[in-house]
Amino acid sequence: MNALADHALLGIWEHGAGCGPVARGLLLLGAALPEESQERCAELPIGARDAAILKLRCATFGGRFSGRTNCPRCGEEHEFDLDLVRLLAEATGPAEIEIDNGLRFRMPNSADLIAVARHNDVDAAARQLLQRCCLNVHPEIDWSPALLDEVESRIALRESADYIELGFVCIACGEAWDDRLDVAGCVWEEIAARGRRLLDEVHALAMYYGWSEQQILALSDIRREAYLQRCLT
Numbered sequence: 640m641n642a643l644a645d646h647a648l649l650g651i652w653e654h655g656a657g658c659g660p661v662a663r664g665l666l667l668l669g670a671a672l673p674e675e676s677q678e679r680c681a682e683l684p685i686g687a688r689d690a691a692i693l694k695l696r697c698a699t700f701g702g703r704f705s706g707r708t709n710c711p712r713c714g715e716e717h718e719f720d721l722d723l724v725r726l727l728a729e730a731t732g733p734a735e736i737e738i739d740n741g742l743r744f745r746m747p748n749s750a751d752l753i754a755v756a757r758h759n760d761v762d763a764a765a766r767q768l769l770q771r772c773c774l775n776v777h778p779e780i781d782w783s784p785a786l787l788d789e790v791e792s793r794i795a796l797r798e799s800a801d802y803i804e805l806g807f808v809c810i811a812c813g814e815a816w817d818d819r820l821d822v823a824g825c826v827w828e829e830i831a832a833r834g835r836r837l838l839d840e841v842h843a844l845a846m847y848y849g850w851s852e853q854q855i856l857a858l859s860d861i862r863r864e865a866y867l868q869r870c871l872t
């Protein structure tokens with residue numbers, strides 16, 4: 640996996656600024672898997688999407704991730720540090736599940752999330768999502784609440800093998816809770832922070848030396864930093 644070049648990172652940030660989380664996830668996935676078509680990327684299960692985005696993140700920003708979260712009971716802020724390379728090695732699971740009545744389901748993907756996003760009714764969205772994911776769907780299936788509950792819980796259990804669940808215990812009040820790491824959201828925040836910093840650097844060097852954005856982004860990090868030190872002191 641190649642690191643994101645600065646001009647590519649700025650392009651992703653620019654395109655994703657006005658997008659929702661699913662579309663941003665697809666933008667990141669497209670950068671992680673440039674050889675794949677948009678359609679193929681949208682069909683990738685969310686767990687596999689997150690793994691590909693994490694590989695891109697490790698190549699671009701390194702394998703350590705530092706984050707913050709707040710205790711849901713008392714609000715105390717907690718910092719955490721993750722070894723993403725180790726987490727990537729652990730994230731595996733079967734591609735589909737089969738329930739007792741013989742129905743088989745694949746894992747939801749980005750195209751599914753986009754398709755059901757128009758529903759205001761959570762139950763209707765869940766029903767459509769599971770119908771889309773059913774591999775041997777037929778008109779006689781009775782999508783009863785019990786069947787929906789069973790499939791939802793089985794998919795959630797299966798997805799937990801792919802998702803990164805973090806367990807916390809609050810040092811202030813003793814509350815224990817689990818959080819699922821929002822991989823696409825966290826990496827997007829890092830892309831946005833890096834994008835803002837790159838524009839600051841381009842702005843400073845363009846003002847001082849009169850270079851174009853393209854010329855400044857073509858400089859290596861070391862050379863750009865050296866020029867920044869000279870023009871800012």
Ligand SMILES: [Zn+2]
Binds near residue numbers: 710712713715
């Ligand atoms: Zn607490």
